Amino acid sequence: MEPDTLWTRAGAAGWGTCAYADLLPHMDEHAQAKAEGLCPVPAGVYVAAFPYYAGETPGNLSRYARGEDYHTALARRLTPVCAALEAAHPFHKFVPLVDNSPLPEREAARLAGLGLRGKNGLVILPPWGSWLFLATVLTDLPLPSAPAASPDCMGCGACLAACPGKALGPNGFDISKCLSELTQRKGELTAEQTGLLRRHNLIWGCDACQTVCPYNRDVPITPLPEFRDGLLSTLTPKDVENSTRKQFQAAFPDRAFTWRGPGVLERNLKLKEEK
Numbered sequence: 001m002e003p004d005t006l007w008t009r010a011g012a013a014g015w016g017t018c019a020y021a022d023l024l025p026h027m028d029e030h031a032q033a034k035a036e037g038l039c040p041v042p043a044g045v046y047v048a049a050f051p052y053y054a055g056e057t058p059g060n061l062s063r064y065a066r067g068e069d070y071h072t073a074l075a076r077r078l079t080p081v082c083a084a085l086e087a088a089h090p091f092h093k094f095v096p097l098v099d100n101s102p103l104p105e106r107e108a109a110r111l112a113g114l115g116l117r118g119k120n121g122l123v124i125l126p127p128w129g130s131w132l133f134l135a136t137v138l139t140d141l142p143l144p145s146a147p148a149a150s151p152d153c154m155g156c157g158a159c160l161a162a163c164p165g166k167a168l169g170p171n172g173f174d175i176s177k178c179l180s181e182l183t184q185r186k187g188e189l190t191a192e193q194t195g196l197l198r199r200h201n202l203i204w205g206c207d208a209c210q211t212v213c214p215y216n217r218d219v220p221i222t223p224l225p226e227f228r229d230g231l232l233s234t235l236t237p238k239d240v241e242n243s244t245r246k247q248f249q250a251a252f253p254d255r256a257f258t259w260r261g262p263g264v265l266e267r268n269l270k271l272k273e274e275k
């Protein structure tokens with residue numbers, strides 16, 4: 001089967017390839033060792049984008065976390081792709097990777113010429129905007145990078161202006177100030193971080209830099225049912241209070257926030273009440 005057909009059947013809105021060697025300047029030794037542990041002679045990377053925009057329902061969870069846990073959903077979608085690639089190239093290895101991957105996925109997408117590179121660091125793939133999950137397949141089959149890497153977005157700067165924690169600046173991205181990361185962080189927070197969380201409109205994730213992006217206007221609803229149907233947009237105190245990790249996992253078995261347990265979400269909800 002042609003790779004185009006394979007990826008389309010898997011539900012990808014776009015895909016491309018890059019040479020593993022081109023990623024090396026963006027990987028530290030630990031990431032390289034991890035990649036080589038998964039695929040001893042890595043030579044190429046497939047990278048694909050899966051849209052998840054599901055409309056404008058209000059809620060206190062980031063859009064990416066409202067549907068089925070994307071790790072599970074994309075792993076399921078990558079399985080037949082890897083099986084078909086293995087059948088076509090029986091002497092090569094194909095390792096599906098979603099998110100917790102040693103590969104710098106956004107850089108792989110840029111080298112593959114997939115969409116545009118936003119100033120917020122995200123991949124933008126019209127008409128799906130930046131509401132995308134990226135997934136990769138690492139292989140020892142040599143694959144080329146695109147003749148031209150992805151161009152930059154129009155550079156309007158709206159994402160920088162909208163960033164609540166000033167995590168986005170002219171010098172790049174500071175993850176320690178990103179609300180998406182802060183909403184997931186356990187342990188002691190500084191007074192400044194607590195204030196940011198209290199003023200933030202979500203208890204999990206942050207959509208501010210995506211909501212204002214012009215490429216995210218009039219985006220079609222995802223055709224992928226696991227990100228479109230059965231959505232959970234809001235968690236209430238009742239969902240997390242007096243809940244053990246086990247009870248929380250039983251109540252929300254297939255969501256992207258489940259791994260974190262109820263404690264951090266309860267803290268974030270309480271901060272909102274103190275507003």
Ligand code: SF4
Pocket residue numbers: 120162163164165166167168177178179180206207208209210
């Ligand atoms: S997710 Fe939120 S805090 Fe993080 S860079 Fe985007 S706007 Fe800033």
Ligand code: SF4
Pocket residue numbers: 117118119120153154155156157158159160209212213214215
């Ligand atoms: S908001 Fe503007 S600068 Fe930021 S990613 Fe979108 S188009 Fe680019």
